[in-house]
Amino acid sequence: MRARLGLTRPVFARLLGLSERTVADWERAKDPKPASERALGELRSVVEACERVMKPEFVGTWLVTPNKALGGFKAIELIERGETEKVLRVLFFVEAGIPR
Secondary structure, three states: OHHHHOOOHHHHHHHHOOOHHHHHHHHOOOOOOHHHHHHHHHHHHHHHHHHHHOOHHHHHHHHOOOOHHHOOOOHHHHHHOOOHHHHHHHHHHHHHOOOO
């Protein structure tokens, strides 16, 4: 997923709330821990929602760019703070064509 989004290991780790070492371990085929799997599942939900409303090659950039619809925050900042639902809500409104 990290490579597909074009994100660096530090940014990807930040999105998941994990250490870079944990991400590196995954990339070396070590199994993720259950708590890590939950974070990965949440990120997967955000990425899938993004890909429904934008070209996949723009998702990584969108996650790390300030966004007016997110109160000027970057999606990564809200995800880090445990506010993934806010990001998903904005993406839902975009997909539904409902202006915010």
